[in-house]
Amino acid sequence: MRLIPKEVETLWTLFTAPVVWIAHFLVCYIGAAIYCAKPELVGLSFSAVRAGIAAATVIALSLIALSAWLAWRQWGFGTDDPPHDDPTSRDRSLFQGFATLLLSGLSFIAVIFTAMPALFLTECIR
């Protein structure tokens, strides 16, 4: 079994990092919303929610970093510069790699944005 996936020919990899962002966002939002609505459900404190958000954030950032590394590899580790507009499968693949890398960057920042409220908020105030 290999740890790092092979390069695949598909459009879907482009969306990996944003999908991780949305999953992280939903986990944080739904988790906090359920906790604030029913704090007695699991009997934990708000610190546990914050720790959960921290854990989710670490996982999300690692997944995005992995997606970024795969994208960097598909981009040929930056050997070619954009615009990648030759009519070849190679340039098409380089373009995909580069665009995926950019999206990974944006998603990475957006995940950090989403996690930041957990740094400052210490209770379910309304």
Add this chain to the structure above:
Amino acid sequence: MSAAIKERSRKEYKAQEERLRAVWANPAGWRYWTSVNNYQIGLWYGSAAFVFMLFAGALALLMRLQLAVPDNDFLSADLFNQAFTLHGTVMMFLFAVPIFEAVAIFLLPPMLGAREMPFPRLGAFGFWSFFLGGIFVCGSIFFNAAPSSGWFMYPPLATDKELSGIGADIWLLGLSFIEVASIAAAIELIVGIMKCRAPGMRINLMPLFAWYLLIVAGMILFAFPPLIAGDLLFEMERMFDWPFFDAARGGNPLLWQHLFWIFGHPEVYIIFLPAVALMAMIVPTFSQRPIVGYSWIVLAAVGTGFLSFGLWVHHMFATGLPQISLAFFSAASEAVAIPTGVQIFVFIATMLAGRVIFSTPMLFGTGGLAIFVIGGLTGVMVALAPFDWQAHDTYFVVAHLHYVLIGGMLFPVVAGLYYYYPLIEAKKLSDRLGRLAFWLMFCGFNIAFFPMHLSGLRGMPRRVFTYPAEIGWDWLNLISTAGAFIFAAGVLVVVFDVLRPKHREPRGEVNPWNAGTLEWISEPEENWGVRSIPIVRSRYPLWDQKDLARKVNEGRYYLPDAEEGQREGLVTSVLDADPIQVLRVGGTSHVTIVSALSLGAAFIALTFHWWIATALAAIICLCAVIYWLWTGTAEIPEKPEKDVGLGLSLPLYASGPDSVGWWAMFITMVGDGTAFASLVFGYFFYWTIHADFTEGIAGPDAVWSLAAAILFAAAWGLMVAARTINRRGATPAMRGLLVLSLLTTVAASAAGFAGPWSPGMDPTSHVYPAIVWILVIWVLAHAAVGTLMQAYCLARSLAGRLTPKHDMDLSNVVLYWHFLLVTAVITFAVIGLFPAAM
């Protein structure tokens, strides 16, 4: 000798051209309206949306007149309510979203080097649905029956029949009908962009317009279904008193706000991105160079598409949600500024790197972006919860949203109109009138809307129909009114420019702006899109492939002929656009109009609770759709392959994931699954807000629910088996399995129904039984459609239209069943087991 060959090939060429022209020709006389060609549909769609826009603009002027001076009595309070509700509704649902669908249907086929969209009849159906729904909604104001609770229809005001009247039903049903059209367009666009590009147009060479539209269509798929689910709950409350939003019986109005804004915020980007897409075509042309940062635009489009789904609660900052929830949405709202900004910088960089020609389209485009940037900045302000608490529901928000929408959408659309007009009539619009219109609109807009920031900060709430004199809002409002009329004068200049007769002007050149993308080789006089389907090797083929236009028009590329008298295009692979299939698309037909009108009639009859008329219209619609499918889809071709030219021969039939029909089903069901997920979200929403959300009411019987889940799984297994053995040639066994599966589905539905029925759950008593019933009804309705599909496949097989080799129908139906299985299992697990687990 060579002269004789030349003469013969010239004759052959003429004959080919005649055949192709005849196949794509429009019918004459009144039958013209039965056309399904993307060119006509796009034009009608766009014109209708534009007329709706003018109507909604006139309503805005009435509102501005009313607000011009304090204590005015020009409009009554009720008429004012109807005017602003209809203004917002029409601008959003009948102009902003449809106009982009129109532009996309009009432009995409020539831009991608395709003949047509993959499902032209679906496009026509979408148009007629939109047109009818639009007239119904707009017309209501002339009977003093327009919706009057604001364009987002908040309960409990809008669920109160005394206060909201029939207008709310007109809103809900009219717009649900139009949402059907939007989803139809989304299917058409996604499949068209992914599978119908010209050979060689790899995804790194695709015009940016197509990239944007692909993302937008995907967004529609996830944004509109929650609203459809919300409409369903809403209408159940209004029609049958199911208390989804009635707090007294366990409901909660906030659920509507969630569902509405899960739709409503992405909607803003669904409107904005296509407008930027137009800019991404216009800016390179007038900078006379390729766009700088193509990949960055793709980043921005995809990034905005995703992030826009994490913003909806910023419309609900003032509803008392936990601060941590607000903060998540505030953070995402700030993050979305990044990809939005990237696009603006890409345009600026492209202009700096090229030599800008400041034409009318550029004027509208850049002027619009400047306005948009101001709106974006106030957006960053209101994305901060503490600021929003101050500005919420004031004219500051009115100013913000108009800066975003008019700058980010209306101005670029007018830019697009001036830019693409030569594709409609082979003539340019007037440059002089265009500039006059721009300056009137630009100045008028700012005079009208900038003071609203100030009146908002001075505390003027939105939607008030008048105000007292001494409160300090009067002169700001007077200025706004003056500006609104200047702005309207600019719009009228554009209207005049479009409508003024131009037959005395000479025909213009084919590519008057010297643009680089493929749509500029199509000629308005021809209906075929492209004379032959080219091989593309560049992002700007007209700049880089010098003899492309000539060779396309000489019919030297693919499919220059229509020997079999069929409308044909190519299907190509997703990534590299290798040709893989010849796609035969439907031609001119009445069936699209009949099905749209009957569906519309069903919705309208439902509004007035005319049950028999509703049932009749629905049956007519069902018959029309079945006739449409039977006669126009999954046809078995007369030969397996066809020579498409340049020595290439391609199959005429594909089934499963290779076929466009399979993808259409997949995309439809993703949208359908999103609506279902919204209902499940509702179920858990009620669970979170109550200590005991069942209120002690006995839930559905667990045994019946379990039985239903198992029977649905069995029916699904039988469907998969039917598909498999059909491919092995065992036709009679396949028919047997279909019948068996159909019977199992009926049994499964009965068991599912028995679940909530046996303990006598009354949906009007409390929200818990209501949400359980709505989930069960959702599954049962889908199961009913599933049985229709099974019967249809059986009939197709008996009629010899479904064979072991040609099993597209069965393959698509099995795909439907995959989704039905997931829906049924989740539903029965949730309603049967969750209350027991809690």
